Amino acid sequence: MVSKRFVAKRLLLLVPVLFGVSTLVFAILHLSPGDPAVAIAGQRASQAFIEQVRSDLGLADPLWQQYVRFLGDVVTFDFGQSYQIQRGTPVSSILAQRLPITIELAVLGQIAGLVFGLPLGILSAVKQDTVTDHLTRIGALSGISIPIYWSGPLLILLFAQFLGLLPTSGRIGSEYFLEPITGLILVDTLLTWEFDAFVSAATHLLLPVVVLGIYQMALISRMMRSSMIEVLRQDYMRTARAKGQGAKITVMKHGLRNAFIPVITIVGIQFGTLLGGAVLTETVFEINGIGTLLVDAINRSDYPVVQATVLVFAVLYTLVNLVVDLTYSVLDPRIEQ
Amino acid sequence: MSTETATGSTDVERSLLERLRASPFLSQLLANRLAVVGLSIIGFVAILAIYARLTYDLEGLMATQYGVNPAETPPNAEYWFGTDGQARNIFPRVIYGAWYAMLYGTVTVLASTVLGISFGILAAYYGDLADNVIMRTMDVLLSFPSLLLALALVTIFPEELGLWRAVAALTLVYTPRFARVVRGAALKVLEDEYIEATRALGATDPRLLVRHVLPNCLAPITVQSTLNFGLAIIDIAALSFLGFGASPGEPTWGMMLSNGVEFGLFSGIWWWSFFPGFVLALTVLGFNLLGDGMRDALDPRMRETVD
Numbered sequence: 334m335v336s337k338r339f340v341a342k343r344l345l346l347l348v349p350v351l352f353g354v355s356t357l358v359f360a361i362l363h364l365s366p367g368d369p370a371v372a373i374a375g376q377r378a379s380q381a382f383i384e385q386v387r388s389d390l391g392l393a394d395p396l397w398q399q400y401v402r403f404l405g406d407v408v409t410f411d412f413g414q415s416y417q418i419q420r421g422t423p424v425s426s427i428l429a430q431r432l433p434i435t436i437e438l439a440v441l442g443q444i445a446g447l448v449f450g451l452p453l454g455i456l457s458a459v460k461q462d463t464v465t466d467h468l469t470r471i472g473a474l475s476g477i478s479i480p481i482y483w484s485g486p487l488l489i490l491l492f493a494q495f496l497g498l499l500p501t502s503g504r505i506g507s508e509y510f511l512e513p514i515t516g517l518i519l520v521d522t523l524l525t526w527e528f529d530a531f532v533s534a535a536t537h538l539l540l541p542v543v544v545l546g547i548y549q550m551a552l553i554s555r556m557m558r559s560s561m562i563e564v565l566r567q568d569y570m571r572t573a574r575a576k577g578q579g580a581k582i583t584v585m586k587h588g589l590r591n592a593f594i595p596v597i598t599i600v601g602i603q604f605g606t607l608l609g610g611a612v613l614t615e616t617v618f619e620i621n622g623i624g625t626l627l628v629d630a631i632n633r634s635d636y637p638v639v640q641a642t643v644l645v646f647a648v649l650y651t652l653v654n655l656v657v658d659l660t661y662s663v664l665d666p667r668i669e670q
Numbered sequence: 671m672s673t674e675t676a677t678g679s680t681d682v683e684r685s686l687l688e689r690l691r692a693s694p695f696l697s698q699l700l701a702n703r704l705a706v707v708g709l710s711i712i713g714f715v716a717i718l719a720i721y722a723r724l725t726y727d728l729e730g731l732m733a734t735q736y737g738v739n740p741a742e743t744p745p746n747a748e749y750w751f752g753t754d755g756q757a758r759n760i761f762p763r764v765i766y767g768a769w770y771a772m773l774y775g776t777v778t779v780l781a782s783t784v785l786g787i788s789f790g791i792l793a794a795y796y797g798d799l800a801d802n803v804i805m806r807t808m809d810v811l812l813s814f815p816s817l818l819l820a821l822a823l824v825t826i827f828p829e830e831l832g833l834w835r836a837v838a839a840l841t842l843v844y845t846p847r848f849a850r851v852v853r854g855a856a857l858k859v860l861e862d863e864y865i866e867a868t869r870a871l872g873a874t875d876p877r878l879l880v881r882h883v884l885p886n887c888l889a890p891i892t893v894q895s896t897l898n899f900g901l902a903i904i905d906i907a908a909l910s911f912l913g914f915g916a917s918p919g920e921p922t923w924g925m926m927l928s929n930g931v932e933f934g935l936f937s938g939i940w941w942w943s944f945f946p947g948f949v950l951a952l953t954v955l956g957f958n959l960l961g962d963g964m965r966d967a968l969d970p971r972m973r974e975t976v977d
Contacts, residue, residue: 353810358822365825471704474962478955479886480904482924483910483947486931487940501936609817613908617931628912629820631825639822646818 339662343655350382354647355407358640359400373416387503389657405645416636418626428623432645433516434504435622441542446549451596453550456555458592459584461562467498469554476551485544485617495529502619506533521592538575541618546612547664553605564588594664601657605650616632698967705963711956715949719768726762732919734758745941752941755927755933763921764945770922771903771953774837778902781841783895786848793849793877794856805853808846816843817908824914833922836906836915839886843905844898851894855887893964899936900957907950 370387371378378386387393391402406412412424419427457469493501504518505511509530514521519538522531564570565588573583612624619625623642630638699705732754741757743749751760762821793804812817823839860883861864867880910924911931912915918925923946930942 349806350809350813351804353811357810357814360824361826366828367825402841472706474958475951475955478900478958479951480908480928481956482908482931483943486935486943487947489935490938490940490943494936494940524801602879604817605815608815610907612817612821613911615914627821631821632913639825643814643818643822647814650815651813 340659343491343658347555347651349653350651351407351648352404354651355404355644356400357434358643358647359403361643362636362640363396364387365400367634369416369634369636403640412637412641415635415638417490418638419630422638427626427638428641428645430516431515431623431626433513433619434620435611435615435624437517438538438541438545438614438622439607440612441538442545442549442610443604443607445542445546445602446553449546450550450553451557454554455584455589455592456567457554457558458561468566468614470558473554473558476547477555478545479546481544481613482617485540485614486546488544489617490538499540500533504534504537504620505530506537507534541614544617545607545614548610549603549607553599555655556599557592557596561588561592564592567591568606571596594661595659597657597664601654608646609652690754699963702966704959705967708956708959708961708963711952712960715768715953715956716772718765719772722762722765723737723769726766728766728921731758731766731921732764742939751945754929754942759939760926760945762921762925764949765945766921767923767926768949768953770833770916770920771906771950774833774906775899775902776838778840778844779815779895779899781837782844782898783846783848783891785841787852787891789845790849790852790854791856791883791887793881794853795875796861801853804849808849811842811846812850817905820905820909821842821912821914824909832917832920833906833910833915836909840902840905841910844902847898848891848894851890852887855890856883859883859886879921889968893961895970896957896964897961900954900961903950903954903957923947 370383370392372391373390374383376384384393391399394402410425414523415422415424416428431582453469457466457473460466489501492499501504505522509522509527511518511521511525511527511530514524522528522534525660565584570583570587573587574580578586608624611622612627613644614620615622615624616628623645626638627642627646629635630642691954735753735758739749739753739757739759741753742755743753745752747803749761751764754763789804789808793801816821820836820839820843823842824835827835827838829835855936865878865882868882873881906915907922907924907927910922911928913928916922916925926946927943927950928955930939930946934940934942
C-alpha cells in the first residue's frame with residue numbers, strides 16, 4: 334500500500350506547480366496585445382465608455398492587485414462572467430457544461446487506444462523481429478505520423494460522405510433533445526432509457542473516438558513493445574521457463590505484470606497529447622467541448638474563459654500525472670524513495 | 671585570438687568526425703533499413719522544397735486564378751492534385767508547402783535545441799539557485815499539454831508575425847524537453863573524474879562546457895531533435911489548422927487542410943484535404959523513421975536484439 338506520508342508529500346508538491354501554472358496563465362493574458370475592454374465595448378465605442386468598461390472589469394487597477402485577485406479567483410475557482418461567448422454567463426457554468434463532453438471523448442479515445450494498443454505491443458514484443466513485428470511497428474510509426482486533422486477528414490469523407498454509413502459531425506441526431514444530467518451523452522441517454530438516442534449518440538461518437546484512438550493506439554503499442562522486450566530479457570523470465578512453465582503462461586503471468594508499470598507512466602505522459610488530440614478532434618467533428626471553447630475564446634478575446642480553460646487543462650493534466658505516480662508506487666513499492 | 675578559436679572548433683569537428691567513424695553508430699544507422707527509408711523521404715521532401723522555392727512565384731500561388739483554371743476540378747492529367755475553390759492549381763501549392771514545413775520546422779527545432787542546451791547546461795553546471803530557478807520554470811511549462819500551451823502562447827505575439835507566431839510559441843513549448851535531457855546528460859558528465867582533471871589543468875568554465883560537456887550530450891540531443899522535427903511539423907500545421915499561424919491563401923499544409931475541412935468536407939471534395947495531408951504525413955513519417963533508427967543505433971540494449 335502507499336503510505337499516507339507519500340500521498341501527502343505528493344499533494345503538497347502540487348501547490349507550487351499550480352501556483353506557477355496560474356502565474357504563467359496570468360502572464361500570458363497580460364502580455365497578449367488584444368484589449369478586452371475594446372472587445373467588449375465594441376470598436377466604435379467612445380473612449381470614455383471603453384475606460385468605463387475597463388474600470389468595471391478591474392483592468393484599470395495596478396497589475397499586482399489584478400494578480401492577487403486572480404490568484405484568489407483560482408483558489409475559489411470563480412472566474413467571473415464570460416465577456417463574449419455567452420456574455421454574462423458565469424465561466425464556471427460554461428465549463429461545467431462543456432467539460433464532460435471533452436472528458437467523455439478523451440476517455441473513450443484512451444480506452445480504444447489501450448484495448449488495441451496493448452495487445453499489438455505485446456504481440457510485437459513476443460514475435461520480435463518477425464514479419465508480424467515489423468508490420469506492427471511500421472503501422473504504429475505511421476499511426477503517430479498521421480495527424481488527427483488529416484485522419485479525421487479522410488474518415489468523414491469515406492464513411493459519412495461516400496458510404497453514407499455514419500453522421501459527419503455533432504454529438505447526436507437533431508431530432509433528439511436531451512436535458513444533460515451528467516453531461517456524458519452516452520450515460521445520459523441510458524439514464525433516460527432512450528435507446529434510440531443512445532444509438533444516435535454512439536454512432537456520432539464512433540468516428541471521433543476512432544480518430545483519437547488510432548493515435549493513442551500507435552503510441553501505446555510502441556511503448557508496450559519496448560517495455561515488454563525489456564521484461565522478456567529478465568532472468569526471472571528464464572527461470573520461470575526453466576521450471577517448465579509454458580511460454581504463454583510466463584508471458585501472461587510474469588511478463589505482463591512487470592511490463593504494465595511503464596505503460597501506466599506512458600498513459601500519464603501521453604495524457605497531454607490526448608487532450609491536444611481532443612481539441613483537434615472537436616474542431617474537425619464540430620463537437621462543443623472545451624477544446625473548441627478555448628479556440629473560440631482566444632479568437633474573441635474572452636479572457637476569463639481563456640484563463641479558466643487553460644487552467645482546467647493544466648490541472649487535469651497535473652492531477653492525472655499525480656494519480657499515475659500514486660498507482661505506480663502501489664505496483665512497485667520501491668518507487669516511494 | 672580569432673585563430674585560436676578557429677583551430678579550437680576544427681579540433682572539435684575532427685574529434686567528432688573521428689568519433690563518428692570509430693563508433694558503430696553510423697554503420698548501425700545505415701544497416702537499419704527503415705532509417706535509410708526515412709532519410710530518403712526527408713531528402714526527397716527537402717529537394718521538393720528547394721525546387722518549389724526556386725521555381726514557383728509565391729504571389730502567383732496565393733492569388734486567385736479564376737478564368738485561368740477551372741475551379742474545384744478533381745485531379746486529372748493537367749491538374750495532378752486538382753484545383754481549389756479559387757481555381758488555384760493545388761499541386762504546386764502542396765509542393766511549396768514542403769518549403770514552409772522544412773523552413774519553419776528547422777527554425778523551431780534549432781531554436782528550441784539551442785535554448786534547451788543553454789538552459790540545461792547552465793542548470794547542471796551552476797547548480798543550486800540557477801538550477802532551481804531554471805528547472806522549476808521548465809516544470810511549469812511542462813505542466814501544460816503541449817498543443818494547448820502553444821495555443822495560449824501564440825496569443826502573446828502580434829498577428830503580423832503570421833507563421834512565426836507558431837514558431838515562437840512552439841519553441842517555448844519544446845525548450846524544456848531539451849533542457850531536461852541536456853541537464854541529465856551534463857550532470858553525468860560533470861561527475862566524471864576527467865572533468866576534475868581538466869579543471870586541475872587550468873581549463874576555464876566556458877571551455878569545459880563547450881569542449882567536454884557539450885560533445886558528450888550530443889547523442890541524446892540529436893535523437894530528441896530528429897523525433898521533435900516530425901512533431902514540430904505536425905504542431906505548426908495544427909496551429910494553422912486551428913486558425914493561428916499562416917494567413918489565408920498562404921500555401922501551407924495546415925492552411926490547405928483547414929480550408930479543405932471547412933469548405934470541401936461536406937461537399938465531398940476529397941482532394942482538398944487528401945493531398946496536403948498525405949505529403950505532410952509522409953514527411954513526418956520520414957523523421958520518425960530516422961529518429962527511431964538513430965535511437966536504436968545509440969541504445970546498446972537495442973543493438974543486442976538486432977544481432
